[in-house]
Amino acid sequence: MKILVVGSGAREHAICWKLKQSSKLSKLYCAPGNAGISQIAECIEIKVDKLKEIVEFSVDSKIDLVVVGPEIPLVAGLVDMLNEKGIKAFGPVKSGAKFEGSKSYSKDFMKKHSIPSARYEVYTDSEKAIGDLEKFNIPLVVKADGLAAGKGVIICETRKEAEEAIKSIMDKKQFGDAGNTVVIEEFLRGTEASLLCFVDGKNIIPMESARDYKKAYDGDKGLNTGGMGCFSPNTIFNVELNQYIKKNILDRTLKGFLAEGINFKGVLFIGLIIKNNQAKVLEYNTRFGDPETEVVLPRLKSDLIDIMLKCIEGNLSEDDLHWEDDNCVTLVLASGGYPENYEKGKEITGLNKVDDDIIIFHGGTKLYGNKTVTDGGRVLAVTAMGNTLEEARNKVYKNIPKIYFEKMQYRTDIAKF
């Protein structure tokens, strides 16, 4: 099969790496890809939001399957456009991607189908939102409704802060039209977990669990990022919690999809907050997570192409998913200053010096002549498997001093308890 992967992060590198292991693959393309991906796939210079160009390339190159990594093309309807041309694509159509594209839509869906989540209100008028702040306990959470590159969620410790957040999102349009509507919700306490699921329209089948570290610095200090490290399996899950999640979250979500005629196919990534062995949904994403994918796919023994085709055909079963018992840890090496301002174009050295059992997934990197240079905030995801979490973690950290780029920044406490 000829496959095109859309995206340029460490998530897409992990997807390409896993697809490459399949005997069904004949040719792998990635648009636009990065320096690491270019070692295993042919990179095509098309940005992820250039939907028409992606479709044209897929038609001209007779692509059999397009795998869409990031949310922007999904929410914009890339899968619908590909399907119209008769091209198979892995990822939800626009009506499914709306679960990530609109937080108010997701919250209304959860309420309607009794899926446990934070109490909330939706506002389209900033004065009304500010006037209602008294109704919420402090801290509270203000969220821009639409896509805001993970930055549209503001946790407010005072009502004054909440008022400023509402004004900056709704009146000053800090996130553009994504802030025409806001969701205000109660602050939930507990431990976060990421549950990625394969969905084939009729079944929601969880992958192995993962734990992401969202804050920039050790001890969960600093700003929210896309994710600074991750491990799998997530030790917080147990039989009782899994049963709770199946009954109250997965089954109800599926029932809701069926009741509303939503033909969801692809990955549903459920962000959970866990307390007392019960879980509430923080959000739905409609794609693989980054860095979750970098720790989940190395543990997948089954053929990823088979799974993706079964999702598209609507006949995936739990028996199709086989997992390694090993633990997996990934550490993100970021550009100094990330998630705020950072410089690009720093030469990366030492990539060939790491131990043989280390997998380096590239995020923001590109080739500059024969050098590999930084080209984004999250630069590399350094990954290892181990019999225990500690073994995997030690393998990763032991190799970090071999890798260098100017102002390299990373957490030292991933998978450490």
Ligand code: AMP
């Ligand atoms: P979201 O994009 O909705 O997952 O929000 C991003 C991050 O903000 C989450 O991963 C949480 O760390 C935090 N967050 C969002 N909603 C809440 C909430 N209701 N209570 C506590 N933390 C939240």
Ligand code: GLY
């Ligand atoms: N790691 C969180 C995300 O992919 O949204």
